Amino acid sequence: MSQTQFDMIVIGAGPGGYVAAIRGAQLGLSVAIIEREHMGGICLNWGCIPTKAMLRSAEVFHLMHRAKEFGLSATGVDYDLDAVVARSRKVAGQLSGGISHLMKKNKIHVVMGQARLSGTGRVSVKTDKGEETLSSDHIILATGARARELPGLEADGDLVWTYKHALTPPRMPKKLLVIGSGAIGIEFASFYNTLGCDTTVVEVMDRVLPVEDEEISAFARKSFMAQGMKIRENSMVKQLDRGKGVVTAHIETGGKVNTEEFDTVISAVGIVGNIEGLGLEGTGIEVDRTHVVTDEFCRTAVEGIYAIGDIAGAPWLAHKASHEAVMVAEMIAGKTVHPIKPGSIAGCTYCHPQIASVGMTEVQAKEAGNDIKVGRFPFMGNGKAIALGEAEGLVKTVFDAQTGELLGAHMIGAEVTELIQGYVIGRQLETTEEDLIHTVFPHPTLSEMMHESVLDAYGRAIHF
Structure with a gap:
């Protein structure tokens, strides 16, 4: 037995x-x-x-x-x-x-x-x-x-997909609508857009990737649109009319509803x-x-x-x-x-460019009553990023001005999903700006931008 x-x-x-x-x-x-x-x-x-x-x-x-x-x-x-x-x-x-x-x-x-x-x-x-x-x-x-499936927007595996259907697609979409711009929606939008699909992303909030720092969201939006992706913020898909090989989406923006036809819809509106x-x-x-x-x-x-x-x-x-x-x-x-x-758990989104963050955004840090110092360093100022041909990106750090505590770190660019762990360890060990400033980062690496962003928060950036 x-x-x-x-x-x-x-x-x-x-x-x-x-x-x-x-x-x-x-x-x-x-x-x-x-x-x-x-x-x-x-x-x-x-x-x-x-x-x-x-x-x-x-x-x-x-x-x-x-x-x-x-x-x-x-x-x-x-x-x-x-x-x-x-x-x-x-x-x-x-x-x-x-x-x-x-x-x-x-x-x-x-x-x-x-x-x-x-x-x-x-x-x-x-x-x-x-x-x-x-x-x-x-x-x-x-x-x-x-x-999560919203009433009227339910997946059918043919015209309307969930992430499972998007992972085993019955065909390559020609004109794709992605509902939701969280990590799941943006990753699939990035994948299909890169392969040449005409891709539109609809987000009900006022910006894509709404859980990220506003500056990172804005950077991502600009990059996605430069890649040919269409972004519609403050918008909601109210209805999907399904026909033979086509879906007519009723999209409300600013109180006005417009219709547009797509051959495929991916619903990524949460879980x-x-x-x-x-x-x-x-x-x-x-x-x-x-x-x-x-x-x-x-x-x-x-x-x-x-x-x-x-x-x-x-x-x-x-x-x-x-x-x-x-x-x-x-x-x-x-x-x-x-x-x-x-607050010490990192979030990573594997779109192009990648996005990673840990801790408070700049707005959250201010709303929590912190007097803050903010540092930034662009990928274009980093030798390794230029050598890799990946000069698009930004590293941003947020510190408590009084204690030097690292309140948050936010990144967009090549391999940032790997880099973010450095800041995660820093927060776990309750690292201050002084510890990070005196840490020797190897050269040439993308990680040097993490150092420079800290230096910038205190007016000491060297290479920008």
């Missing part, structure tokens, strides 16, 4: 769930993990990883068209969309298989099926072989989230938590707008039940889920843990 009692049960095997399971096993806990679809969850199979693989293809395609700038020759440059998608799926499949290997390596009991809370400390699982019940004093909900079918009703677990309410230690209102990752609310980031997973597993194992600071 297979084991049914565990020290910890994890529901969902995404970047939150599988990490919690591994950390729990490392600490000597007996662990069961339940997954209804794919090991690795949305991130590995339909989110972070496959989108980056596709965006990499678009980046190489873009560089091939710039070959002459580098003294090279490339003729007949083209792409094979099916091959691009196939590479993306292969990458995702490789990593998903790797998660299964890690489960075996760490002796974690894996159950494939639909899980439901079925009483205190019990989880029922419907599998292809029937139903089984597992028990534990500690249950972690890590079921993630899915694309909703996967709470259905979990048996939360009547448990005492609080739900707010499809997300499970937790305290700073990811504990729900019911003792012994935790929620991590997207199901527990913003920021909806895989790395946030993974660190919550480690924290909860260690807490269950009796370790002393510290809550994760949302």
Whole structure:
């Protein structure tokens, strides 16, 4: 008879769930993990990883068209969309298989099926072989989230797509409408626009990438439009009329509604938590707008039940889920843990140019009552950026003028999703401007701009 009692049960095997399971096993806990679809969850199979693989293809395609700038020759440059998608799926499949290997390596009991809370400390699982019940004093909900669909704008997989359809497109769009300019919307807009699709982005807020610093948003907007993308801010798609091979979008701007035809629409208007079918009703677990309410230690209102990752609310980031997973597993194992600071979690958008940020924007820092110092340094002032042919970009830093605390950092340009971690570490270590000013950055590197931005905040920039 297979084991049914565990020290910890994890529901969902995404970047939150599988990490919690591994950390729990490392600490000597007996662990069961339940997954209804794919090991690795949305991130590995339909989110972070496959989108980056596709965006990499678009980046190489873009560089091939710039070959002459580098003294090279490339003729007949083209792409094979099916091959691009196939590479993306292969990458995702490789990593998903790797998660299964890690489960075996760490002796974690894996159950494939639909899980439901079925009483205190019990989880029922419907599998292809029937139903089984597992028990534990500690249950972690890590079921993630899915694309939000607005009434009248629902995806059909043909004319109107979600991110899943956009990752396995049935065709290359000729004229594309992207609804929403958050990270998901902008990444797909960037991908298809780079491959030559006539792309329009509609954003209900007053600027694209509305969670980013206003200066970075403005820089991004200018860059996107220079690439041929059409941006419509303060606008809302009110209705989609679907015909044969065409969608007529009713777009309201400033109280006036205009119509325009597209052959494809991608809806990227946010996400909703996967709470259905979990048996939360009547448990005492609080739900707010499809997300499970937790305290700073990811504990729900019911003792012994935790929620991590997207199901527990913003920021909806895989790395946030993974660190919550480690924290909860260690807490269950009796370790002393510290809550994760949302302000020290970086956000990255892998469009062209890339965007990355951590901490407060300039406006947020002022609204919080801080007397601030702001530094900026452009990519065009950096030797490595010029040598790479990537002179478009900006690094911006925000400091508390009284204490020297790094309140926020915001970047746009080549490889900033890799660079941002330097500032993340700085915030985690409570670094001041003096520490950063006296840090020696290697030359020639893009990271030197991080140093120069700090210097600029204090009137000491050298190369600009």
